[in-house]
Amino acid sequence: MTKRKMLAGPYLVWAAGFIILPLFMILLYGFTSEDGGFTFSNIAAIADPIHLSALGQSIVIAAGSTVISLLVSYPLAYILSKRTSGKTSTVIMMFILPMWINFMLRVLALQMILANTGILNGILGFFGLEPLHILYSRKAILIGMTYDYLPFMILPLYNAMCKIDRDLVDAAADLGAGRFIIFSKVILPLSMPGVISGIIMVFIPSISEFAIADILGGSKILLIGNVIEQEFNLTNNWNLGSGLSLVLMLFIFGSMAVMNKTDADQEGQLLW
Amino acid sequence: MQAKELIHLENISKSFDGELVLDELDLTIRENEFLTLLGPSGCGKSTTLRILGGFILPDKGRVIFDGQDITNTPPNKRNLNTVFQKYSxxxxxxxxxxxxxxxxxxxxxxxxxxxxxxxxxxxxxxxxFEKRSPLLLSGGQQQRIAIARAIVNEPRVLLLDEPLGALDLKLRQDMQYELIRLKNELGITFVYVTHDQEEALTMSDTVVVMNQGYIQQMGTPEDIYNEPENAFVADFIGDSNIIDGIMIRDRKVEILGVTFDCVDTGFGEYKPVDVVIRPEDVVLLDPGKGSMDGVVSHIIFKGVHYEMEVTAGGFDWLVQSTVGHPVGTPVGIWVDPYNIQIMNKPESDDEKAVGVEE
Known part of the structure; x- marks a missing residue:
């Protein structure tokens, strides 16, 4: 073994101990019953109406927060990418700054803002408006997820748009394209790698999310992440938890495969 | 006989961040003309082209196209097309x-x-080549596609922004002939931007030499070459030996390991510089009698003089002399101190390519 290869040693140990082994364990648990015999029942358990509805809820909420993030981030990233002044980095920083604060603190802060007697309703009440009942609903989870994962959408979009050569925009204008055609024929297709990266970066953590649903959903809304978490922590049924994890993993792989088919630059692949 | 005036840039001024790039530029472009804007980087030639294309608005002045003021017309409404430097x-x-x-x-x-x-x-x-991806084409092929993309729109003027800059030498020479042929077949006006004097002289009907936002001289390639109006044009147009040197101290410069006397002062000690020696100023003597010895490696008869390449000190010196020496002849090289020009190292590659004096 050369010295160069030796340097990879620690990473191999890391990968073996913290990636390969756990995955193998999940596979093992997922395909065995509690008495150790081989079974498909943990996988098939996804067909259980409760699990199926949890998966459905997860998909709907994850898709929702992904779409909202995309709609909010795209114009912002586009505007920022066109500017060259120093203010751009300040704005980007403002969106990234919350990521430096502990995830749990952010969610708990949102809980306080959205609560029935919380800050938001306090402000609304001050203006004589009806209070909103957002907390412990699907809306609250959606808001929480969007808020938490928004930076993961903005950054790849911004990067992709910064990579678009300004000359291409000039070339399109030179050939007679107005603003709309420049956007639809040049900017949009060339920013697709960023769109796809952003979707992957937001959708994957969203779909397996359970902490936000716990705190902002008040355990009223059961996502697939909650189901899996409960199987491990409450019911102590690691086999079922692993089986459902495998199904979720399979679902994520499936959606990534579809995404990557449309990702010409394969930029999204770097992310998983 | 003068062709009809097609474009008139009227007293155009433009500054970027307070720096004046174009100063009261006035330029007339005639129908069916191959006009080249020639100058070192930062001379304002590309800015002029971008104002013509509509990508930059001038601070002052007007752009008249076929009698109409198009100063504020956006690029997509102009009857001209651009071939971009990086193909785009x-x-x-x-x-x-x-x-x-x-x-x-x-x-x-x-x-x-x-x-x-x-x-x-x-x-x-x-x-x-219809179905190919431009990403898989060579630089020269991409350039041709960029030209094709521009000319299908039947523009009255084709703007070319250093279109051959990224191509290798051989391809660049081939493309020069191609462009002349294209221009003749299409019968439209070409406005061409380059820092390469050879390109400008080869292709143009009219050459506009620019420096620091001003037009230094405008005329046919012959006029520009034979009757330069000022030192800048004289220096910019023509062949030169541009050699890396080290200014040892005032009046002493080291070129290719040999110390030459010169007349320049004030560069400091042991400072890397560019040394410019005109081919006609290199004097060939018998071996051992000059400052350094070399061997003639190439000779062409050019009419009034011979043009020789002399390999000495690892550098191919371009030498013009009325006396020719056959290939293989050992010679000594000597240069009059007054004919050695010392220049600070250029800031950009563009300037280096042409050896422009600041």
Missing amino acids: LFPHMNVEDNIAFGLRIAGKSDAYIKDKIKYALKLVNLDG
């Missing part, structure tokens, strides 16, 4: 879609577009 082909479209881009916006019929693509590809010698 759309990477997400194939060759066909790139060429069809302008025609589709103009709402041409599919049959017309198909004919036009075929015609344009034939014109640039790339028949059958």
Whole structure:
């Protein structure tokens, strides 16, 4: 073994101990019953109406927060990418700054803002408006997820748009394209790698999310992440938890495969 | 006989961040003319072209196109097309879609577009490239596609921004002839921007030498070459030996390991510099009698003089002399101290390519 290869040693140990082994364990648990015999029942358990509805809820909420993030981030990233002044980095920083604060603190802060007697309703009440009942609903989870994962959408979009050569925009204008055609024929297709990266970066953590649903959903809304978490922590049924994890993993792989088919630059692949 | 005036840039001024790039520039471009804007980087030639294309608005002055003021007309409404320096082909479209881009916006019929693509590809010698991706083409091929994409729109003026800058020497020379042929076949006006004096002299009907936002001289290539109006033009146009040197101290410069006397002062000690020696100022003596010895490696008879290449100190010196020496002759090289020009190292590659004096 050369010295160069030796340097990879620690990473191999890391990968073996913290990636390969756990995955193998999940596979093992997922395909065995509690008495150790081989079974498909943990996988098939996804067909259980409760699990199926949890998966459905997860998909709907994850898709929702992904779409909202995309709609909010795209114009912002586009505007920022066109500017060259120093203010751009300040704005980007403002969106990234919350990521430096502990995830749990952010969610708990949102809980306080959205609560029935919380800050938001306090402000609304001050203006004589009806209070909103957002907390412990699907809306609250959606808001929480969007808020938490928004930076993961903005950054790849911004990067992709910064990579678009300004000359291409000039070339399109030179050939007679107005603003709309420049956007639809040049900017949009060339920013697709960023769109796809952003979707992957937001959708994957969203779909397996359970902490936000716990705190902002008040355990009223059961996502697939909650189901899996409960199987491990409450019911102590690691086999079922692993089986459902495998199904979720399979679902994520499936959606990534579809995404990557449309990702010409394969930029999204770097992310998983 | 003067052709009809097509474009008039009227007292154009433009500054970027308080720095004046164009100062009261006045320029007339005639119909069917191959006009070249020639100058070192930062001379304002590209800015002039971008003002013509509509990508930059001038601070002052007007752009008149065929009698109409188009100063504030956006690029997509101008009857001219640009070939960009970096080709700027759309990477997400194939060759066909790139060429069809302008025609589709103009709402041409599919049959017309198909004919036009075929015609344009034939014109640039790339028949059958319709379905290729521009990303897989060589620089020269991309350049041709960029030209095809521009000319299918039948512009009255084609703007070319250093289109050959990124190509290798051989290809660049081939493309020069291609461009002349294209220009003759299309019968439209070419406005060409370059820092390469040879390109400018080879292709142009009119050369506009620019420096620091001003037009230094405008005329036919012959006029510019034979009767330069000032030192800048004289220095900019013509052949030179540009050699890396080290200024040892005042009046002493080391070139290729040999110390030469010169007359320049004030560069400091042991400072890397560019040394410029005109080919006609290199004097060939018997071996051992000059400052350094070399061997004639190339000779061409040029009419009034011989042009020789002398390999000495690892450098191929360009030498012009009325006395020719056969290839292989050992010679000594000597240069009059007054004929050695010392210049600070250029800031950019563009300047280096032409050896411009600040």
